[in-house]
Amino acid sequence: MSNHESGLEELADRYPDVPRFIILKLDAQRRGIKLTENAFNAVQEPLYRYGRYSGVKGEETSKGVYPGPLILRDGTTVLTSAAAASQFENPYTIDHVEGKFYIHDNGRRIDEVDFTPRPDYYGKKTSRGVPMESIASARPQRIDIQPYRYCHFWDTQDQCKFCSFFTDLEEQRQLSDEKFPRALNVEDIYETVREALKEPGRISQINLTAGADYSGAVPFDNEVNRYIEVLQAIGRNFSGRFPSQLLAPAYTKKQVKRLYDETGLSSYCPDIEVWDENLFKWICSGKDKVVGRNEWVKRTIDAVEIFGKGNVYTNFVAGVETAQPHGFKTIDEALKSSFEGCEFFAKHGVVYLSLVWRPWKSSVFAGQKQPPLEYYVRLVKGLREIRRAYGLTSDNDDYKHCGNHGDSDLERID
């Protein structure tokens, strides 16, 4: 890697076809954000109070609550939480002056920003008395539900090496299922979705994801049964298919067909996490042991026969392919590999999207170095161009329905 790291302004000049807002988003996701005391006090207003169930793990505070995702002036969402500021070495700072929020880079004011308004259903309870924000967390225009709060790849230390999900549940992990139910109650899910949908114009997508549970006669059978039950409960709020995505392991064709036939699910996303075959085996050993890398790819492609072209997605954790000691040593090699993966999937009708890698302190990759910002700028530009060449758009994963991918954000300018 080169020692010179170009910053926001330099890259905005050198890559005029990537909007400055998107470069700022990528860098804020990469470096994190923190709040000044003024800003922290300002987000205690009812409009901003997301509370501890922000959907992003962080440190709890006795002084107040954190806001939801950051929003840039063009409507771009930045899914990074100030609650996680201690995870980052050099985060952007958000200040609050005369009624407005501003983002700063090492003391230099960059732009005015805002935070996602608190959704109306936060603070309400299901008929069983469960806080609805513990059932579904909200982004600006979508809700996320984790029906199963445990990943069994962790049982054998085969979790994905970048993963920090569920590490805040370490104590609960030791408890029996009775004391800490891993699966959410489906009626709580149904009622929470019903309530969330009452807010006019707010929610346009429902996403499900969870830890992996590969138990069952065929691996993942129990998990698939659980998702079907949950999706059917959510589907009682709709007639027919509804805007939704399931981020889950790569299932057999039979399992995928059941999900499509028995529920109103509209898109499916088995995450590849990293394209390079050897790096997949190293970084995602659980997925490799239970499914196998080539089988994972095959199943992802097979799912297009069921969900249709453009309705099957796969995310990769952008930058993780440079993790050492086995990862790529240059960003050119890293980009080449990811573009190859994107093109391969695009040829088969699968949308391959990037997520910014953050080496969380509770992940195996804690302390690893992220690629420079320029890698992310070149990456999002290249991915968008490849998908466009194959006539693919990210309708279930664009800036409104997700907001976590700089590359699908770019489709707004197509």
Ligand code: SF4
């Ligand atoms: S499948 Fe991988 S990324 Fe997902 S929760 Fe398990 S370890 Fe984490």
